Amino acid sequence: xxxxxESHASRNSTKVFLVEEYTNETHLDFVPGRKPxxxxxxxxxxxDILVWTLLSGCVSVFGMTANVINLIVFVRQGIWTESxxxxxxxxxxxxLCCTTTQLVHSINFVFMAAQPPGIPWDPLSILYVASGWxxxxxxxxxxxxxxxxxxxxxxxxxxxxxxxxxxxxxxxVFVISCVFVVIIAxxxxxxYTHRLLYLFDSTTNTSKVTLVLTDNAEDVEYVTRHLNDxxxxxxxxxxxxxxxxxxxxxxxxxxxxxxxxxxxxxxxxENDNGLHTNASNPAxxxxxxxxxxxxxxxxxxxxxxxxxxLICTIFIICNSPCVIIFYTRLLIPEIGNLRRYHNLFxxxxxxxxxxxxxxSSINIIVYYKMSTRxxxxxxxxxxxxxxxx
Numbered sequence: 363x364x365x366x367x368e369s370h371a372s373r374n375s376t377k378v379f380l381v382e383e384y385t386n387e388t389h390l391d392f393v394p395g396r397k398p399x400x401x402x403x404x405x406x407x408x409x410d411i412l413v414w415t416l417l418s419g420c421v422s423v424f425g426m427t428a429n430v431i432n433l434i435v436f437v438r439q440g441i442w443t444e445s446x447x448x449x450x451x452x453x454x455x456x457x458l459c460c461t462t463t464q465l466v467h468s469i470n471f472v473f474m475a476a477q478p479p480g481i482p483w484d485p486l487s488i489l490y491v492a493s494g495w496x497x498x499x500x501x502x503x504x505x506x507x508x509x510x511x512x513x514x515x516x517x518x519x520x521x522x523x524x525x526x527x528x529x530x531x532x533x534x535v536f537v538i539s540c541v542f543v544v545i546i547a548x549x550x551x552x553x554y555t556h557r558l559l560y561l562f563d564s565t566t567n568t569s570k571v572t573l574v575l576t577d578n579a580e581d582v583e584y585v586t587r588h589l590n591d592x593x594x595x596x597x598x599x600x601x602x603x604x605x606x607x608x609x610x611x612x613x614x615x616x617x618x619x620x621x622x623x624x625x626x627x628x629x630x631x632e633n634d635n636g637l638h639t640n641a642s643n644p645a646x647x648x649x650x651x652x653x654x655x656x657x658x659x660x661x662x663x664x665x666x667x668x669x670x671x672l673i674c675t676i677f678i679i680c681n682s683p684c685v686i687i688f689y690t691r692l693l694i695p696e697i698g699n700l701r702r703y704h705n706l707f708x709x710x711x712x713x714x715x716x717x718x719x720x721x722s723s724i725n726i727i728v729y730y731k732m733s734t735r736x737x738x739x740x741x742x743x744x745x746x747x748x749x750x751x
Contacts, residue, residue: 399696399703406705410471413712418719419468425461425723429454432726435739445526445534446666449511450729452538456503457722463497464719480568487573491558499549501718502590505598506541508677509605510534515670516605518663519612545590552586555579592688599678599685606674609667616664669732673725680721684714 436451470493473485514534518525555576562569687710696702697710729736741747 399705401705401709403705406708409709409712411475413709413716415468415471415475418464418712418716421716421719421723422461422465422468425719426458426465428723428726429458429461431740431743432729433458435729435736435743438739438743439735441535442531445514445529445531446511446670448531448534449507449514449538452535452541453504453507453511453725456500456507456542457725460497460500460504460722461719463493463500464715464722467493467497467715482569483571484573487558487571490573491553491556495549495552497715498590499545501722502594502598503542503545504722505595505602505677505681506545507538508674509598509601510537510541511670512602512605512609512674515667516609518667519609522663548586548590551582555582592685595681595685595688599681602674603678606671606678609671613664613667613671665732669728672728672732676724676728677721680717683710683717687711687714 432454433451436447436454439447441448441451467489470485470489473481474489477485514525514529517528521528556579557574557576558571559574560569561572561574563572691697694703697707698704699707701707730740731737738747
């Protein structure tokens with residue numbers, strides 16, 4: 363769920379989700395007696411406007427456009443032809459959903475700040491259900507698909523002779539589909555216990571869409587939050603970090619082996635099986651796995667591995683703060699909504715959401731710069747070239 367609003371659900375003793383407390387905060391009339399913490403109310407308010415609304419909204423629009431283009435390019439290339447194309451297409455779908463829900467998130471912040479009269483819905487309820495949870499859910503999808511991509515490319519380095527048999531396009535599509543089903547299913551209890559209903563509001567004498575909680579909503583939210591916001595992100599991030607580090611080490615070992623081989627007067631070639639052979643002694647093959655995991659990988663595969671490594675590195679940079687924040691909050695509970703460090707809580711999560719949105723938007727640049735095949739298909743798609751050669 364969206365962490366900005368978790369305390370509201372747990373603080374409500376009634377089933378109807380009351381939002382007057384937060385909407386008053388939006389206009390800087392904060393809860394009496396609450397300590398200001400490390401940041402002023404005005405600083406937090408400016409971050410809400412500049413980061414949550416403007417920056418995140420603009421990046422989301424770019425990300426939505428970029429991921430639609432990515433998806434079209436991958437479909438034109440053939441999702442069923444290569445496992446890496448299938449996995450990157452799945453990543454594009456998750457990133458598209460993430461940036462779309464982030465845009466809805468940003469638009470809802472505009473309604474919360476403006477408080478226009480007469481709208482038939484409660485902005486915070488919509489923010490909570492229609493954009494907050496979905497955005498977190500699709501971010502978790504991005505995490506696990508990236509973990510799969512990192513593991514697959516790592517195996518390409520470690521087990522170069524078996525990777526094409528292990529990771530086929532059909533198996534990859536099946537795995538990515540299972541990831542979508544499992545992650546989405548993990549949020550079904552939240553939507554069962556937190557519902558949007560059209561109710562009468564006696565304060566305005568009108569009816570509007572409002573969030574309603576069931577009796578066990580708080581317990582369900584507690585379990586879901588710890589599973590999807592702490593345990594699963596930690597595991598997926600750990601997989602990406604380990605696989606990326608191992609891939610980098612193997613690539614460096616391969617480069618070192620090639621330099622040593624070249625200095626010995628041998629020229630490395632690849633035979634039909636992908637093995638490196640020396641020009642002066644074709645019967646002598648280079649090391650298959652000892653010291654290098656890329657001796658069996660073609661130059662094309664090595665280039666793909668480098669591109670995926672860069673994508674994973676960007677992912678680590680943009681998503682590590684989220685996990686760090688989770689564990690920091692466990693150590694310092696006062697970093698939370700309507701607690702002592704309320705303003706700091708809003709600011710760090712606005713920056714965290716922005717970084718996650720950037721991660722879901724920037725891959726198109728990496729693909730275009732590092733993948734010749736993607737670049738050719740991209741230029742062909744927009745009529746910038748006559749053919750693929």
